Amino acid sequence: MEEKNILEIRGLKSYFFTDNGVVPAVDGVDLDIPEGKIIGLVGESGCGKSMTVRSVMGLLKYPGRVVEGSIRFDGREIAGLKENELRDICGKDISMIFQEPMTSLNPVIKVGKQVRETLLIHDRSISREEADRRVIEIFKKVGISEPEKRFNSYPHQLSGGLRQRVMIAMAMICKPKLLIADEPTTALDVTIEAQILRLMKELRDETGMSVLLITHNLGVVAELCDYIYVMYAGKIVEQAETFELFDHTAHPYTQGLLDSIPRIGRNADRLHTIPGVVPNLLHLPKGCAFCNRCELAEKSCHDQGVELREISPGHKVRCIKPIEHKEVTGS
Amino acid sequence: MNDSMNTAPQEVLLRAEHLYKNYSTGKKGREVHAVSDVNLSIMKGETLALVGESGCGKSTLGRTLIHMLPATSGSIYYQDMDIAAMDDKQFKPYRRKMQMIFQDPYASLDPRMTVRNIIAEPLETYKVCATKEETTERVLKLMDAVGIPGEFLNRYPHQFSGGQRQRIGIARAIALQPELIICDEPVSALDVSVQSQVLNLLKDIQHAFELTYLFIGHDLSVINFVADRVCVMFLGCICEVAGKDELYSKPLHPYSEFLLDAIPVADPHRRNRQRKVLTGEIPSPMDLPKGCCFCTRCPYATDICRKERPELRDLGDGRQVACHHPLG
Numbered sequence A: 001m002e003e004k005n006i007l008e009i010r011g012l013k014s015y016f017f018t019d020n021g022v023v024p025a026v027d028g029v030d031l032d033i034p035e036g037k038i039i040g041l042v043g044e045s046g047c048g049k050s051m052t053v054r055s056v057m058g059l060l061k062y063p064g065r066v067v068e069g070s071i072r073f074d075g076r077e078i079a080g081l082k083e084n085e086l087r088d089i090c091g092k093d094i095s096m097i098f099q100e101p102m103t104s105l106n107p108v109i110k111v112g113k114q115v116r117e118t119l120l121i122h123d124r125s126i127s128r129e130e131a132d133r134r135v136i137e138i139f140k141k142v143g144i145s146e147p148e149k150r151f152n153s154y155p156h157q158l159s160g161g162l163r164q165r166v167m168i169a170m171a172m173i174c175k176p177k178l179l180i181a182d183e184p185t186t187a188l189d190v191t192i193e194a195q196i197l198r199l200m201k202e203l204r205d206e207t208g209m210s211v212l213l214i215t216h217n218l219g220v221v222a223e224l225c226d227y228i229y230v231m232y233a234g235k236i237v238e239q240a241e242t243f244e245l246f247d248h249t250a251h252p253y254t255q256g257l258l259d260s261i262p263r264i265g266r267n268a269d270r271l272h273t274i275p276g277v278v279p280n281l282l283h284l285p286k287g288c289a290f291c292n293r294c295e296l297a298e299k300s301c302h303d304q305g306v307e308l309r310e311i312s313p314g315h316k317v318r319c320i321k322p323i324e325h326k327e328v329t330g331s
Numbered sequence B: 001m002n003d004s005m006n007t008a009p010q011e012v013l014l015r016a017e018h019l020y021k022n023y024s025t026g027k028k029g030r031e032v033h034a035v036s037d038v039n040l041s042i043m044k045g046e047t048l049a050l051v052g053e054s055g056c057g058k059s060t061l062g063r064t065l066i067h068m069l070p071a072t073s074g075s076i077y078y079q080d081m082d083i084a085a086m087d088d089k090q091f092k093p094y095r096r097k098m099q100m101i102f103q104d105p106y107a108s109l110d111p112r113m114t115v116r117n118i119i120a121e122p123l124e125t126y127k128v129c130a131t132k133e134e135t136t137e138r139v140l141k142l143m144d145a146v147g148i149p150g151e152f153l154n155r156y157p158h159q160f161s162g163g164q165r166q167r168i169g170i171a172r173a174i175a176l177q178p179e180l181i182i183c184d185e186p187v188s189a190l191d192v193s194v195q196s197q198v199l200n201l202l203k204d205i206q207h208a209f210e211l212t213y214l215f216i217g218h219d220l221s222v223i224n225f226v227a228d229r230v231c232v233m234f235l236g237c238i239c240e241v242a243g244k245d246e247l248y249s250k251p252l253h254p255y256s257e258f259l260l261d262a263i264p265v266a267d268p269h270r271r272n273r274q275r276k277v278l279t280g281e282i283p284s285p286m287d288l289p290k291g292c293c294f295c296t297r298c299p300y301a302t303d304i305c306r307k308e309r310p311e312l313r314d315l316g317d318g319r320q321v322a323c324h325h326p327l328g
Helices: A049-057 A083-089 A111-122 A128-141 A147-151 A160-172 A190-207 A218-224 A242-247 A252-260 A299-303 A326-330 B058-065 B088-095 B115-125 B132-146 B162-174 B192-209 B220-226 B244-249 B254-262 B303-307
Strands: A005-018 A021-034 A038-042 A064-073 A094-097 A178-182 A210-215 A227-232 A235-241 A309-312 A315-317 B012-024 B031-043 B047-051 B073-078 B098-101 B180-184 B212-217 B229-234 B237-243
Touching: A005 A049, A005 A210, A021 A038, A021 A049, A021 A064, A021 A210, A021 A227, A021 A235, A038 A049, A038 A190, A038 A218, A049 A064, A049 A094, A049 A178, A049 A210, A094 A160, A111 A128, A111 A147, A111 A160, A128 A147, A128 A160, A160 A190, A178 A190, A190 A210, A190 A218, A190 B254, A210 A218, A218 A242, A227 A242, A227 A252, A235 A242, A235 A252, A252 B192, B012 B058, B031 B058, B031 B212, B031 B237, B047 B058, B047 B220, B058 B180, B058 B212, B098 B162, B115 B132, B115 B162, B132 B162, B132 B192, B162 B192, B192 B220, B212 B220, B220 B244, B229 B244, B229 B254, B237 B244, B237 B254
Parallel strands: A038 A210, A038 A227, A094 A178, A178 A210, B047 B212, B047 B229, B098 B180, B180 B212
Antiparallel strands: A005 A021, A005 A064, A227 A235, A235 A315, A309 A315, B012 B031, B012 B073, B229 B237
């Protein structure tokens, strides 16, 4: 079954050129987003997941820049496009939701006007009355109660959950083909988080857009995603369809993350931990980036770099000695 | 591993009675009721978790209990001494018994102080050690207890990672051998792999130093790991108090049930489970509903819920619930 990819990233390298040396924040990432799917990009802070999407959106700031690689959106190469060319795509066909709904909204402009602005910039033919009507319509769709009243609210008058809904409305108003959500629920409470996740899923089902969900929360990806990429120290270390990833975890890092989560019903006296900390990207180990924290590492892990390889259809892992699962090898 | 279930601690360490904490908003007569009519006991040696959404008053309650914020009214008994009405001078001998671990390890350590000075500050304030050398000795012991290598003694906070900074915060909190530590969301700023290290450390030092924790958090899976008893808060009121296992297997308050249902589970096979998702937003703490605080969001609410505020009732087995129509 051949699916059309709305976004294809090949060999993306984004480096930061600092006074202390070159930081390979994104180091050779391949990533596909098929149409209508929700893709998860998981990793801890500093692993490069946000930098990957910033590269796509052309939002990398000095001293960082894309040094290599191709980013194809809807069949068109967008890496290296000038800012004004990129602006036609970003915000319209690709839109983004950020983590902190307070800092991403302008505090002195009414939220309805901010959402309307997005629409008017990308579609000049639309009249203001028509735009207002569309804003109220999208407010209803994302579950904002009393949309007419909320149109004239300022961000500080709204709760965190409502603000995130406004952000989603802003991202959705141009009917994007791809929605990138960078930790959309991290700043929210659990009950609101559940509402927002449900909303994103409903919007995907309804509009058929693709979603790239960036998060550190494995619970969130398990609830929502179709396919998952796990990132560590600038590289993809494992990728698989969601059920495959959770059932047949192959990379020790992914397994470590899964084991570290406290789970209800498992009354353990201690939690599993991954020893050590995320390595400094300026001084990466010569071999596998995870080797110093890996309990299964052997000598060869320290000596040579590891390539991403396919271990079963659609399941790739960057590890010399992936974890084997008995039911897989036994059959 | 240990038989903590059977040897449940019984001695009350801290007890709050009809505790209120209001904030004035500057507008005439308008007040935010951050904590209203809270009755709560913390047993010696236990970990009591305080759960709720942001803005529900859990941090304010934690801070009011250890006199970091003055209570508006009500009493707080620490081993039968009412500390709520004390002034700072009277409270000083009690202060060292109650410490706090803060949420943000980036903001809670002075960036211009070395690790040694950060940890030594409480020791010097209370003149615990006679000489500088003795103080440094103590600091090194504390660093060892929290897993920070002694050679980092003269480093500054920015040279450490978030997890290590939180360890430094913990070392400072245990420096005066307190009895009670308020842990205010100590792991919510940390990554999963580091979070588990810090949670394990908190458990270890609790055993080693015989500490009592009031653990404030919003992540119910973390709470499930650390807590003995759980207290669920909503809009400044306590909804339910129960033993951890009882609450997670059979919540009695509708709000607790919604909270438990909302947790994302790291298991895709369970994604299609029946979940109850709460609708609506939290009412403003400035004008609370007249009846039960939760009645505007509660699907089971009836007339009495909108008229009369439910008292926190004792249902036996250490369970308390404030609801006119408890579940089950």
